[in-house]
Amino acid sequence: MTAPAIAYNFAYLDEQTKRMIRRAILKGIAVPGYQVPFASREMPMPYGWGTGGVQVTAACLVPEDRLKVIDQGADDTTNAVSIRRFFQRTAGVAVTEATADATVIQTRHRIPETPLTEGQILVYQVPIPEPLRFLEPRETETRKMHELEEYGLMHVKLYEDIARHGQIATAYAYPVRVEGRYVMDPSPIPKFDNPKLTANPAIQLFGAGREQRIYALPPYAEVVSLDFEDHPFQATKAAHDCDLCGAKVSYLDEVITDDAGGRMFVCSDTDFCAGRRARGLIGRLGGDQKSSKTFANSFQGIWPGTEGAP
Amino acid sequence: MYVAVKGGERAIDNAHAWLAEERRGDTAIPELTVAQIRSQMALAVNRVMAEGSLFDPDLAALAIKQARGDLIEAVFLIRAYRTTLPRLGASNPVDTGAMQPDRRISATFKDLPGGQVLGPTFDYTHRLLDFALMAGGATRTSPQRQEEAPPSPLAGEGRGGGVPQPVPHVTEILNRDGLIEALAASDATPPDLTREPMELPADRALRLQALARGDEGFVLSMAYSTQRGYGRTHAFVGELRIGRVAVEVDIPELGFAVEIGEIEVTECETVNQFKGSKTEPPQFTRGYGLVLGQSERKAISMSLVDRALRWKELGEDNIGAPAQDEEFVLMHCDNIQATGFLEHIKLPHYVDFQAELELVRRLRAEATALREAAE
Numbered sequence: 001m002t003a004p005a006i007a008y009n010f011a012y013l014d015e016q017t018k019r020m021i022r023r024a025i026l027k028g029i030a031v032p033g034y035q036v037p038f039a040s041r042e043m044p045m046p047y048g049w050g051t052g053g054v055q056v057t058a059a060c061l062v063p064e065d066r067l068k069v070i071d072q073g074a075d076d077t078t079n080a081v082s083i084r085r086f087f088q089r090t091a092g093v094a095v096t097e098a099t100a101d102a103t104v105i106q107t108r109h110r111i112p113e114t115p116l117t118e119g120q121i122l123v124y125q126v127p128i129p130e131p132l133r134f135l136e137p138r139e140t141e142t143r144k145m146h147e148l149e150e151y152g153l154m155h156v157k158l159y160e161d162i163a164r165h166g167q168i169a170t171a172y173a174y175p176v177r178v179e180g181r182y183v184m185d186p187s188p189i190p191k192f193d194n195p196k197l198t199a200n201p202a203i204q205l206f207g208a209g210r211e212q213r214i215y216a217l218p219p220y221a222e223v224v225s226l227d228f229e230d231h232p233f234q235a236t237k238a239a240h241d242c243d244l245c246g247a248k249v250s251y252l253d254e255v256i257t258d259d260a261g262g263r264m265f266v267c268s269d270t271d272f273c274a275g276r277r278a279r280g281l282i283g284r285l286g287g288d289q290k291s292s293k294t295f296a297n298s299f300q301g302i303w304p305g306t307e308g309a310p
Numbered sequence: 311m312y313v314a315v316k317g318g319e320r321a322i323d324n325a326h327a328w329l330a331e332e333r334r335g336d337t338a339i340p341e342l343t344v345a346q347i348r349s350q351m352a353l354a355v356n357r358v359m360a361e362g363s364l365f366d367p368d369l370a371a372l373a374i375k376q377a378r379g380d381l382i383e384a385v386f387l388i389r390a391y392r393t394t395l396p397r398l399g400a401s402n403p404v405d406t407g408a409m410q411p412d413r414r415i416s417a418t419f420k421d422l423p424g425g426q427v428l429g430p431t432f433d434y435t436h437r438l439l440d441f442a443l444m445a446g447g448a449t450r451t452s453p454q455r456q457e458e459a460p461p462s463p464l465a466g467e468g469r470g471g472g473v474p475q476p477v478p479h480v481t482e483i484l485n486r487d488g489l490i491e492a493l494a495a496s497d498a499t500p501p502d503l504t505r506e507p508m509e510l511p512a513d514r515a516l517r518l519q520a521l522a523r524g525d526e527g528f529v530l531s532m533a534y535s536t537q538r539g540y541g542r543t544h545a546f547v548g549e550l551r552i553g554r555v556a557v558e559v560d561i562p563e564l565g566f567a568v569e570i571g572e573i574e575v576t577e578c579e580t581v582n583q584f585k586g587s588k589t590e591p592p593q594f595t596r597g598y599g600l601v602l603g604q605s606e607r608k609a610i611s612m613s614l615v616d617r618a619l620r621w622k623e624l625g626e627d628n629i630g631a632p633a634q635d636e637e638f639v640l641m642h643c644d645n646i647q648a649t650g651f652l653e654h655i656k657l658p659h660y661v662d663f664q665a666e667l668e669l670v671r672r673l674r675a676e677a678t679a680l681r682e683a684a685e
Contacts, residue, residue, distance in 0.1 A: 008394065037507035044390040047647050048654025072661045078318035079657055109661045127651070138637055140510050165673055171665035190665040210647045212507040236668055253660055254667065268661055 011058040011091040017041055021059035021214070025205055028216030033178030034146075035129050040212040050083055050108060051209030053125035057106045060121055060205070061087065066094045068102035073110035073251065073268035080108070097271050109172075111193040113250045113272040116202035118219060124187040126208035129215065131175040131185040151183050154226065162231055171236070176223045183226070184215065191225065192235045192251045198223035240265040245276035246283035333378050347371035356574075356603025357381055361645065362388030363504065363523045365573045365602050382525075382645050389646055397505065402567055404555040406577045406600075407479055411553035413604075416480050418546045418581055424477030429552060430604075480549040481579050481596060490581060490594040491624075510637055517619055517640060521612045522601055524643030530607060532633045532643075533614035541618045541631030544583035545597060552576045552604050576601045578609035582617050589625035615639060 009015065024038035043051040061067065067087055071080040075097040083106060084095050096102050099114040108125040116122060128134075132142040135153045145151070154175060161169045168174075174191035178184050186197055187206060197204065197217065204217040217223060227233035238252045243264040250272055252265040264285055267273035277286060334341065348355055348371035358370040362385045370388060377383035413429025416422055428434075442448075484490040500515040508516070521529055536542055554574050558567040578599040586592035597617030599609035618633040628634050642648065 012394075014394075014396070037509070039504075039506050042389040042393040042504075042646065046386065046653060047650025048652075049650065049657065051650075072658050076318065077658055078322060081319050081322060108657075109659070127654070139641070140637060166676060167672075169669060169673070171669040172662040188659075188662050190661055192665070210651055236665070236672075238664065238668055251661070252664070254664055268664075 008090050010063070011061045011087065012044075013041065013055065013058045017055075018059045021055055024214040025056065025059065025216060028205070028214050029203070029218045031182075032217055032221045033176075033182030033184040033215060035208075035213040035215045037212055038214050040209045043209065045082070045086070047210035048127065049079060050106070050125035052207030052211075052214070053106050053108070053123050053209075054083060054086070054207075055209060056123045056205050056207035056214060057087065057104060058091075060104055060123065061091050061093055063091070063093065065103045066096045066101055067091075068096050068099065068105045068271075069107075070105065070110060070112070070269075070271075071108040072253070073112070074270040076270065098275075099269075099271050109188050109190075110251070110268060111189055111196045113247075113267070113269045114275075115196075116200055118201040120202040122200075122202050122204045124189075124204065124206045126185070126187045126206045126211075126213070128173075129185055129206065129208040129211050129213040131173075131183050146182060149181070151177075154183060158226060158228070162228070168227070168231065168233075174233075175226050177226060178217065179222050180224075184223075186223075190237070190251060191233075192237045194223075194225045194233070195235055238265055241283060242267045242273060242276075242286075243283045244286040245273045245281050246286065247273070247276055247281075333376070342375060344368060344371045344375055347374050353604065354379075354381060354384075356605050357526060357608070358384045358388055360602040360605050360608060361385040361523050361525065362392065363602075364388050364392045382649050386646050386649075393504075397502075399559060400499065401570070402558045402560060404557060404573075404575070406551065406555055406575065407477070407482075409477065409551060409553040409555050409575075409577075411477060411551040413553070413606075414477060414549070414551040416547070416549045418480060418548050419483075422480060422483065477551070479579065481581065484548070484581065484594060488593070491584075491590070491596060493596065508640065510640070512636060512640060514616070514620070514623075517636065518598065518600070518612075518616060520640045520643060521599070521615055524612075525645035525648070526605070526608045526611070528643050528645065528648075529611040529615055532618075532639060533611035535631065536614050536618045536633045541621070541629060541634045543580075543595075543597065543614065543617045545580040545614050545617060546582070547610060548579045548581035550576070550578045550606055550610065552606065574603050576603065576605050576609040578606070578613045580610075580613040580617060584624070587625035595620070595624060 011018070013021070021038060024036045028034065028036045040052065041055060043054055045051060045054065057067070067084065068075065069080045069084040069087075071077040071083075074080065075084075087093055088095060099105065099112040099116070102120065104121045104123065105112065105116075106123040106125070111122065130139070130142050132145055132151075132154060135157055136142050136145065145153070158168050158170075161167065170191065172190045173185055173188040174194055176184050176186055176194060176197060186194060199220050199222065200217065201219050203219055204221075206215045208214070225233040237250075238254060240252055241248050242250055242252060244266050247267055250267045250269060253268045255264050255266060256262070257264055348367045351371070351374065352367075354374055355367050355370045358373055358381055359365055359367065361381075362370065362373070364370075366388075369391065370384065373384035373387040374381065376387060411424075411427055411429070413431060414424060414427045416426065481490055485492065498515075500519070501513065503516060503519055508520070512520070537545075552574070554572045556569045557571050557573055558569050560567050576599075578597075580597035580599075582595045582597055584590070584593060584595045595617065597613035597615075597620075599612030599616065601609045601612065615633055618631070619636055619639065621628055621634050632638055
């Protein structure tokens with residue numbers, strides 16, 4: 001671990017800014033699913049790279065925390081590495097890849113497979129917090145629609161999907177209704193993850209830096225994915241098992257292994273997958289020489305001469 | 311292979327090392343100094359200061375060097391640094407009327423008190439590549455500088471001294487005759503979009519703040535669109551002035567204002583034709599632009615967009631032009647927000663893409679089944 005840089009305050013942001021963010025978080029928790037405007041700061045990473053999540057994490061962190069950062073479910077994707085390093089450098093907190101050991105988890109696009117527990121905080125990076133944005137581009141209008149609980153437009157959109165495609169054609173960022181009140185964008189998680197949102201013992205915080213919004217789900221909040229009685233919500237995933245650990249219930253990434261249609265499916269949650277393999281659970285291609293970390297570089301003929309090639 | 315985006319800790323380090331090497335370029339060529347950039351790339355420095363919302367030519371020059379000349383990246387560096395600075399207070403409004411301008415022109419009057427001062431401008435230069443610069447030829451010095459007093463220590467190079475003359479604002483001259491809309495002075499604390507989330511509808515002060523740090527290209531195109539008829543406001547450049555102004559701060563313990571420094575600004579006031587509306591009599595109206603540094607293209611653009619955005623208070627029709635649309639302009643003028651969100655799509659999205667893949671496969675399978683059933 002690197003020593004915290006002296007020039008900056010703990011977790012980079014100054015205390016007044018953290019206080020302002022914490023107030024927004026508390027308001028968000030008090031009004032679940034409501035988008036609280038906050039004075040988002042310019043961070044040393046670009047908008048769109050998780051500045052909202054980073055600010056929320058910075059406001060939540062205490063020196064005793066153990067931080068986990070994932071992107072696409074993986075701890076070792078470049079941006080997850082970069083954000084984890086940022087907090088190692090500026091806050092000096094312990095980091096972990098184990099979901100169960102983490103006190104704060106910052107995520108982009110996934111909810112970990114391992115169920116979260118009380119006392120944990122899950123921080124989502126959010127690009128467009130407004131679930132109605134692609135139906136109505138104006139913020140002034142969508143705020144009014146939330147105020148008036150005017151969500152008919154969203155139901156019409158879902159209905160039109162069914163009329164046109166026979167099903168709701170939204171695969172990720174699938175809209176939810178929180179505690180029977182606010183319609184909320186769960187961030188671009190696959191809809192496979194939506195059922196994990198509801199009655200979750202952890203605190204779930206959503207930060208959108210560029211759009212200057214924070215919203216939250218308190219523990220055990222009721223979160224319902226929008227649907228119709230005759231077209232109930234369905235969580236979907238690739239109809240395969242993980243080729244590395246054999247898991248049947250985890251969300252899978254599809255990896256192209258050659259240019260002749262070859263592919264394999266692997267858990268997107270690297271900690272979940274590694275944990276299963278450590279317990280001896282092996283999938284179709286999960287010989288023990290492969291881990292999800294090294295297998296990416298292990299395709300002979302396509303990516304020759306890199307480390308980890310078998 | 312894209313999956314190699316995983317396991318990236320070493321890749322990140324190597325990429326950064328390579329970037330540093332590329333930034334330096336050919337080591338047989340002397341390295342640029344920050345001072346060289348500051349003094350010889352002054353207009354780039356000005357743009358970085360304006361859009362970075364921080365008046366510090368040295369830091370802006372450093373940012374340009376570090377960003378390899380990518381000005382938006384340099385603005386980003388300045389913005390990220392700026393956020394870490396405490397805001398100690400607000401200055402008194404700067405008095406641009408007290409400015410001794412390096413450049414001051416009016417397009418509405420042939421001559422006027424304070425005179426027309428061309429100053430260091432590209433206007434009327436012939437845009438012919440000067441190969442003497444490439445050969446390292448001698449630079450011309452301005453005759454005024456040779457003849458006159460030594461340059462003011464407060465001003466940069468090449469500016470003469472001389473006896474200060476009052477340089478009243480053109481709009482004030484029009485105001486005396488009641489020909490231009492009156493604007494009431496206000497001591498209200500202006501909003502600060504760097505400390506409060508942007509709330510719409512915005513007042514004029516907030517709009518001007520957003521435009522002042524908005525992307526020059528975006529604001530230019532918006533202004534240009536009004537000239538071509540998308541929300542036309544018939545603007546005359548009543549006055550354009552560039553120079554240094556004193557920044558004064560009230561010190562409560564002392565009970566009076568203290569000058570804490572000087573900044574260079576460009577101010578543009580447009581005088582806009584106005585035939586009157588349902589609520590306002592015929593008179594000239596105003597557009598306003600104020601930008602850090604010498605940035606006259608930006609200042610003129612800003613004043614045109616400012617005027618276009620004022621349609622509601624002046625009782626004009628909204629013809630649906632982009633430059634009249636406050637939410638559209640304000641939400642999209644910031645290049646740091648725009649470039650961040652635009653470029654983030656190169657980050658991995660394979661979880662979402664996988665979800666889309668499954669959906670498209672399912673929809674196709676159903677469509678195929680339907681077609682086969684029909685045949």
